[in-house]
Amino acid sequence: MESFIIEGGHPLQGTITPQGAKNEALQVICATLLTDEEVCLQNIPDILDVVNLIGLLKDMGVEVTRKGPNEYVFQAKSLRYDFLESSDFVTKCASLRGSVLTIGPLLARLKKTIVAKPGGDKIGRRRLDTHFLGFKKLGADFNYVAKRNVFTIETTGLTGCDMLLDEASVTGTANIIMAAVLAKGRTTVYNAACEPYIQQLCHCLNAMGADISGIGSNLLAINGVEKLHGTTHRVLPDMIEVGSFIGMAAMIGNGIRIKDVSVKQLGIIPDTFRRLGIDIVVEGDDLVIPPQKHYVIESFIDGSAMTIADAPWPGLTPDLLSVLIVVATQAKGSVLFHQKMFESRLFFTDKLIDMGAQIILCDPHRAVVVGHDKKRKLRGGKMTSPDIRAGIALLIAAMSAKGSSRIDNIAQIDRGYENIEQRLNALGAKIRRLNVCSV
Numbered sequence: 001m002e003s004f005i006i007e008g009g010h011p012l013q014g015t016i017t018p019q020g021a022k023n024e025a026l027q028v029i030c031a032t033l034l035t036d037e038e039v040c041l042q043n044i045p046d047i048l049d050v051v052n053l054i055g056l057l058k059d060m061g062v063e064v065t066r067k068g069p070n071e072y073v074f075q076a077k078s079l080r081y082d083f084l085e086s087s088d089f090v091t092k093c094a095s096l097r098g099s100v101l102t103i104g105p106l107l108a109r110l111k112k113t114i115v116a117k118p119g120g121d122k123i124g125r126r127r128l129d130t131h132f133l134g135f136k137k138l139g140a141d142f143n144y145v146a147k148r149n150v151f152t153i154e155t156t157g158l159t160g161c162d163m164l165l166d167e168a169s170v171t172g173t174a175n176i177i178m179a180a181v182l183a184k185g186r187t188t189v190y191n192a193a194c195e196p197y198i199q200q201l202c203h204c205l206n207a208m209g210a211d212i213s214g215i216g217s218n219l220l221a222i223n224g225v226e227k228l229h230g231t232t233h234r235v236l237p238d239m240i241e242v243g244s245f246i247g248m249a250a251m252i253g254n255g256i257r258i259k260d261v262s263v264k265q266l267g268i269i270p271d272t273f274r275r276l277g278i279d280i281v282v283e284g285d286d287l288v289i290p291p292q293k294h295y296v297i298e299s300f301i302d303g304s305a306m307t308i309a310d311a312p313w314p315g316l317t318p319d320l321l322s323v324l325i326v327v328a329t330q331a332k333g334s335v336l337f338h339q340k341m342f343e344s345r346l347f348f349t350d351k352l353i354d355m356g357a358q359i360i361l362c363d364p365h366r367a368v369v370v371g372h373d374k375k376r377k378l379r380g381g382k383m384t385s386p387d388i389r390a391g392i393a394l395l396i397a398a399m400s401a402k403g404s405s406r407i408d409n410i411a412q413i414d415r416g417y418e419n420i421e422q423r424l425n426a427l428g429a430k431i432r433r434l435n436v437c438s439v
Helices: 022-034 048-059 087-094 097-110 129-138 170-180 196-207 239-252 269-275 318-328 349-354 388-400 420-425
Strands: 002-007 012-016 039-042 063-068 071-075 112-115 141-145 150-154 162-164 186-190 211-213 219-223 231-234 253-258 281-283 286-289 306-309 334-338 358-363 366-370 382-384 404-408 431-435
Touching: 002 388, 012 239, 022 039, 022 048, 022 071, 022 097, 022 170, 022 196, 048 063, 048 087, 048 097, 087 097, 097 112, 097 129, 097 170, 129 141, 129 162, 129 170, 170 186, 170 196, 170 219, 196 211, 196 231, 239 253, 239 269, 239 286, 239 318, 239 388, 269 306, 269 318, 318 334, 318 349, 318 366, 318 388, 349 358, 349 388, 388 404, 388 420, 420 431
Parallel strands: 012 253, 039 231, 162 186, 306 334, 382 404
Antiparallel strands: 002 404, 002 431, 039 071, 063 071, 112 150, 141 150, 186 219, 211 219, 253 286, 281 286, 334 366, 358 366
């Protein structure tokens, strides 16, 4: 197990470029299973979740060629169903949340697949009902194999239909889209997720020969086609990493430029940070965050206290609430954060309280932050990263804190952030990676 040792209080200055979007990369990598032709994917982030998913596809029989930094060619010419029936497949799926995105493509391509419980962040219950209900409506049958604790899914042929999703699940929508593109007839998906990740997946599939309309809305229409072909697709910048860098710049920046962020795809993320009083300047496709001597949390128009809540796109992504909470600890004013989607995601605030933050955890979904107005620094401490986003939030807190901090279980951070300590050290941070076994 590895840890970070962080020497706090060193201001960050300079230019940083976000990696490719993790969530989009996981989706389009799985989409390569839908064709036997070559698919070239560019701007793929070199992070643990992506590396593990690529390894899983290789085990399935996909030929993977690395053309250069962050660029891969995938060719799923000869898929191995025997691997799906192995215990090795079940074990690997149990450690990788992204494995769930292979179900739709494999069902469409092979007409059968095996579902093992996927791994990932421990942030609360993440059910798969939306996926399964969608597959069932398309004509798939499920059987539980008690001996292996897996489900088998089979179909004699998927057929298009009209469906209303029970929730706007991003991975559920992606899985259903990838199954429906090769189904017979027309599928309409209402209450579909419409995040930029989903839009990019649809654009990639259309470039492969799919027929998807309604992209960007919550009503998708998919006319099934007989076969998909190869294409080249470039992954968007990761908007969660962009938001993380905004938070770092606000807390401890001395002038930071975030380059090539794809401003139009960021939605309300910049404005949400502005509601905390953060000054953000847009220059072309870059964001410039000047030094923030202090920042004041806005009130609503009627004078009531600010509340920030997550919501399906185009609402605020829940992945940034952890970062926003840390940023608010040094703001002037108070703000209520309402995390609606996951019941365990706010528990990391205990670690911020130990560092001196003034936070009231009202219940598993709501926390009130009373800002210090940068008059009282957080203090360093020892902590453990519970998930990707809480991990980066704790890293931001540690960089701004007085004294030294240690963060254990940083594999969680590595799952979502590429070479994070080298990139931040280049801006002036003092972060050291430590192999705990050697201590």
